[in-house]
Amino acid sequence: MKQIIRITVGLTVSCLIAALVMGSVFVITDKAKKHNEHVDVQETVLGLLGYTKSHPAPSDLKLYSLYRYILTDADTSTLGYVLPVLKGDGVGYQLMVMDLDGQFIHQYPLDMTPEKASEAAERSSALQEVVKPPKTFVYADATIVAKLGKKRLAYLLPGEFPGFKTFIHVMLALDPSFEILGLEITEQEEDPGLGAEIKQDYFKNQFKGKSFEKVKDLHVVKEPLPDEYKAYLESKKAKASPIPEGEVEAIRSRYQDKDIYALTGATISSKAVTDGVKNMVAKFAYRINRLDTVISSRHIPVAF
């Protein structure tokens, strides 16, 4: 009997100590993790807009994030946008609710600062104060609007879609006319050497410069990538051989409206990325047009 008590006590004590150790490590590392994620996103965004360490962003470049939620009340669904609005000298947040047909319903001010807005948990608690049960809300997606001075420079869309193995997370940059400025693969778990090549320049950069009309009808062709196109796509790499000036323009216009060349041995990954990008662009264009209509008709003082 004494043995069993000793064993149970021993086990319980060790479990508690273990839990304590793990809990404290979790709390410490969580902060670092969030900070690193934030820095990562910033770097990706600036990279897509063309700014690097040697060519830093101008000081009047501002990034604003807006978040889309789906609010459900019994059987009806409505869209809720968490928008950054101008408040005095700074930026505050507001929840703008509109119905599925694009008609404005209501707006609620939110108690949230821009730093806190990037945290999903903070947004949820701020939303819970205005969206009371039985209404529920579900996070849909986010958009980052880059503004240079008073003009919108670009839209950056983080997105994810299923790839060959698991999900592929990307960051897509569009200009105000929805032409693709760039594509960055942020997370993928595809096969190294095959599907993982989607993060190489010669695949990613094929999406650059595709117009909105072309993207809506984009397909994947299983043909080998022409050498001159490959040299053009990889022209930013360190060891790339330089292409003569006149040639660059010629190559660019020749391949601008062509479909995406699939990766060797990774057709499924290539198709997944192409279809994913296509969906993202089409849906985003539809939604941002509606949002802009509502914003201008109600004169909402949005920061972007």
Add this chain to the structure above:
Amino acid sequence: MPATTKTNFELVSNGILNENPIFRLALSMCPAVGISTTVMNGIMLGIAVLFVQVFSSCTIAAIKNYIHPRIRIPTYTLTIATWVTVIDLVLAAYMPAAYKEMGIFVKLIVAFAIITMRLETFACKNSVPASFWDGIGMGFGFMFGMVALGFVRELLGMGTILGYDVLGFRPLLFFVLPAAGFFCVGIMMAMFNYMEIVYNRKRRAR
């Protein structure tokens, strides 16, 4: 097995050569086949295993007198699981890119037979310093094995080492696939066997 009489250096070299976890003891082969596609992966996982091995060995050696013999295995498992969780959280926070490449394998360290076996055969009978050096030896042996495999596979498969383009072209993409992992480990084991046969032959000749 009574407390060891080897010196610290012998403990370490034992882990790397004689009782190399991957090639001699044939334990924890899952990552050896799967993750050794690049040298960087090998180093990262090697560091993770080293960390878990050393800390678990030391913890068990420190509390070996308080563990009731009937609950030995659950205690080992609990210790290993705790340290694996710690290293998992730390890697995810400070090295996210490398962590994502390794996927699920960091969490799987808890199931590596090598660590439990080492705790059972060594740490519970030896002092903390001896366990520490043994842990270091085993960890480095594992890392050495992974790096050797990663080196061969990365060079022959992608033509790069640690990401730097060395060859400028890709000799055989096959080496990056898991099937090649099996082949490489098998061949390297055969090499270790060969070295042992030659060494024994030389010893007998003396």
Add this chain to the structure above:
Amino acid sequence: MNISKRNYLLSAVWVVIGIFLMAGCATEHRFVKKTAFKETHQIVIEFAGPVDEAWAKNASNYTVYEKPDPDIKLKIQGVALSADRKTVTLTFTDALNQSQPHVLTANHIASEGKTLGTAILSVKKVYLGYLFSILIGAMIINNFVFTKYLGLCVFFGTSQKKSTAVGMGITFTIVIVVSAMMSWFLYQFVLRPYRLDFLQIVVFIGLVSLSVQAVDTILRKVNPLLFKAFGVYLVLVIANCIIIAVPLILADNEYNAFESLMLALGAGLGFLIALFLMSSVRERLELARVPPTYRGLPIAFVVAGLFALAFLGFSGMSIF
């Protein structure tokens, strides 16, 4: 097994199959029998009775959207009604993304002069097909030993003889199904709601030890003969990477109960298949003339490599 026990087992299997079939059949409105995707651009609706032609051919009576995007209504290009007026085929301008469930609203269904209310239906690919594809995926396409290279230590240890291999495989399947279901349960109802995700590893390995202990005790009492045959392998199951990889995967992908069961079953059966294939080859290898340096494990690894190459042929396959 004696006759009555076998009958119980068979009836249990039929009940399970029945539940599966029912899960895929019912729709949300009593007048609509079935909805399904057809080819790349079409949705087919089958009604329980004939519908009014005027109502059916009017495309504005239908709204279709993908479930996660209720604000984007898909454009219907044309509507076709079958001769017996019970089947309506909607054709869309763009190809449908069939991996997402779609929500179809048919407003004020008019049949033989009466209005039968509005039906909100969900159109998705056959769920049973999805479950089956997870099972086949875990078993063959993403075989845990040859494609995911997990569980190798035990694999090479027990694949020397067919009898040990099959014994290990069966024991493993039982334990993994039990522990995967328990892990799913705990993950859904304890770890996730309280944001204790970082305790995954400890909890799962604890559950594995518990299931091994439980299977051990139950087997000892229920069927001592079986226990004598398989009991030895139970201890080895804990050192198997697959046993903890399966709960981690189902936690990551957030599968529901049926999907977890399929994954665990597929993993176990895949392991059994791998073991069986390997043991068949190794028994033959014992009698072959292998060079001394390669004898034992090295040649086994090379053989496994060849199997892995063969299984590579399955990659990218998708049924349903």
